[in-house]
Amino acid sequence: MHKKGLYILGLLLALTGAGAKAGTYTLLSLQEFRRSTGAPVAESVTFPANDTASVYTVNLYNGGQGAGETVSSAVIMLNGSTLFTPGDFNKNVTFLTRSVTLQNANELTAELRGKPGGVITLEIIGVDNDAPLISAHVEPAANAAGWYSSDVTVSFQCSDVASGIAVCPDAIVAGSEGANQTISGTARDQAGNEATASVTLNIDKTPPTINPQPNPPANQAGWNSSTVTVGFDCQDVLSGMADCSAPVTLTHEGAGQTASGSGRDIAGNTAEKTLTVNLDQTPPTITTQFSAQPNSAGWYSQAVTLSFTCNDALSGVQSCPAAQTVSGDGQNLVITVTAEDIAGNGAGQSHSLNIDTTPPVIQITAPAPDTELPTLRPVIELTVADNLILNTASLALIVNGQPFPGQCELNNDAVTCTPDSDLPRGDIHLQAGIADLAGNVAGAQIDFRIQDDNDGDGVPDNQDQCPDTPAGEAADVNGCSASQRDSDNDGVTDNLDLCPDTLNAFVVDANGCAAYQRDADGDGVSDADDIC
Numbered sequence: 001m002h003k004k005g006l007y008i009l010g011l012l013l014a015l016t017g018a019g020a021k022a023g024t025y026t027l028l029s030l031q032e033f034r035r036s037t038g039a040p041v042a043e044s045v046t047f048p049a050n051d052t053a054s055v056y057t058v059n060l061y062n063g064g065q066g067a068g069e070t071v072s073s074a075v076i077m078l079n080g081s082t083l084f085t086p087g088d089f090n091k092n093v094t095f096l097t098r099s100v101t102l103q104n105a106n107e108l109t110a111e112l113r114g115k116p117g118g119v120i121t122l123e124i125i126g127v128d129n130d131a132p133l134i135s136a137h138v139e140p141a142a143n144a145a146g147w148y149s150s151d152v153t154v155s156f157q158c159s160d161v162a163s164g165i166a167v168c169p170d171a172i173v174a175g176s177e178g179a180n181q182t183i184s185g186t187a188r189d190q191a192g193n194e195a196t197a198s199v200t201l202n203i204d205k206t207p208p209t210i211n212p213q214p215n216p217p218a219n220q221a222g223w224n225s226s227t228v229t230v231g232f233d234c235q236d237v238l239s240g241m242a243d244c245s246a247p248v249t250l251t252h253e254g255a256g257q258t259a260s261g262s263g264r265d266i267a268g269n270t271a272e273k274t275l276t277v278n279l280d281q282t283p284p285t286i287t288t289q290f291s292a293q294p295n296s297a298g299w300y301s302q303a304v305t306l307s308f309t310c311n312d313a314l315s316g317v318q319s320c321p322a323a324q325t326v327s328g329d330g331q332n333l334v335i336t337v338t339a340e341d342i343a344g345n346g347a348g349q350s351h352s353l354n355i356d357t358t359p360p361v362i363q364i365t366a367p368a369p370d371t372e373l374p375t376l377r378p379v380i381e382l383t384v385a386d387n388l389i390l391n392t393a394s395l396a397l398i399v400n401g402q403p404f405p406g407q408c409e410l411n412n413d414a415v416t417c418t419p420d421s422d423l424p425r426g427d428i429h430l431q432a433g434i435a436d437l438a439g440n441v442a443g444a445q446i447d448f449r450i451q452d453d454n455d456g457d458g459v460p461d462n463q464d465q466c467p468d469t470p471a472g473e474a475a476d477v478n479g480c481s482a483s484q485r486d487s488d489n490d491g492v493t494d495n496l497d498l499c500p501d502t503l504n505a506f507v508v509d510a511n512g513c514a515a516y517q518r519d520a521d522g523d524g525v526s527d528a529d530d531i532c
Contacts, residue, residue, distance in 0.1 A: 025163035025190040027056060028108070028124035032064060035071060035112035035119070042075075042111040047124075049102035051162040057125045058083060060096040068119035070094065076122070077109040086113065100124075128162035128191035136185060136197040147202045147239050147267035151175040154199055156185040163190035177203050177238060204267035208236035210244070212261055212275040223278045227251050230275050234263030242266045253281040255314045280314035283345035286321075286337065287311070297391070299354045299438035303327035306351065312341040329356050331388060356438035360386035364432055369446040374460055376422035376450060380404070382415040386436045394435040399423060425450045488512070 028047050049056070058078070063070040070091045076084040083098050102124075112118055139153045151173055158168035169185030184198040211233045218224050227249060234244035245261035255278045262272040291305040303325055310320035321337035336350040366381035367373055380397065384390060397404030397417055406419035428450060433443040451460035459475055466480035473481035485494045490502040492512030499513035506514035515528040523530065 064119040071118035073113035132160035134187040160189040230259035232261035236265040239266035284312035359440040
């Protein structure tokens, strides 16, 4: 089937065209089909229809709308069904019509027969006697009382199932104030049917008036000395008042306090007024500056001067305390001051201070200075004291620049420190330090010595009978290893002596064995007695 390529993308809403009249509209405008040379060819057009429930009329003009040649034979089909057969045609038939129903998507096909040059035109007419639908939409929406407080835009939405909309009114902006204003718009469909939608608007864009009324009034200086109640008088001349603020009672003292009230009219417009009220019954404030700050434990290690700044935001300051210096040591030292404003309101302030300007005391009581110790793990003993409170966690011992390798226990003022590992041999420089809670520090130091062991065998040099014990060899209490001892005095050291108990005066071989200790042939008779 050959396509003419004509696709109707929407309802053809023009009311012009043959056969159109009031209440009717042209769905498919005149379509011309012409018999060409050669074998007959089916041509088709497609078009949509919104209203599939209505009956439409198909009009066929044989010979076209002008003085064209008529067709003697043709087949006209709609959506696969035959509308006109060859028997419906001859040269004397110039007009044919059929009533049809349509689908949403339709195809009209024409196959012209007979001699070339014949022409027909087809149109489809719909009937629409129903008014279009029109609705008015208001933006913004009215409040609950049916009033607007700004310009209102009335827009219209139009629809028509059959012929479609020809005219839908433009949006209307209503800005004039007034009650019961009517805004209308009229829609017309392609068949000429009309419908109107209207809305009634109440517009009030003017805020109400509001006047604050204080009771009692302020004095000539603008101050009140007692509670003030501020009432509000609200008025609106168009939509009327919806609400007005209740009276505001001010009981708190202060300068430049405000009492604010608001009113809202029925349209939603609001107004606000503020009245300034001054009341003074508030004591002055005292701000304290400290010449120093306490440490993290809350203690000062020096005298502290307290300076005071007083402020009264209303009637002003009458008196403010002078600076005070606290220099004595003590815990929870309390300083109390007072101030007064011109209105006679008084204010007081107290501060508790912890001051300790005296360092603690620490002494190393053992070992004694400049002593020489035989042990690698000597116990260190100290005494500590403070006029107030020691910071026992600050106790520190340093051995030759390194932290003491052990633990310390405090019992009243006595401290005992025990090493967990050996201290180095030789000269020892021991330092001890402690702080009190105020951060005052005390220290002590002594020098002593741990006896030397130059060959590293664990026996101090002054007790070592074998001072050059080879590295890695175990030494006895005398500092001698097996390679340095000859227990049986036979001239062979113990580490080489296979016969360690040789009697004196016997000659031994390189293994330290005398003849009476050897059995060269293994016969159980010592070499000294063996004649075979």
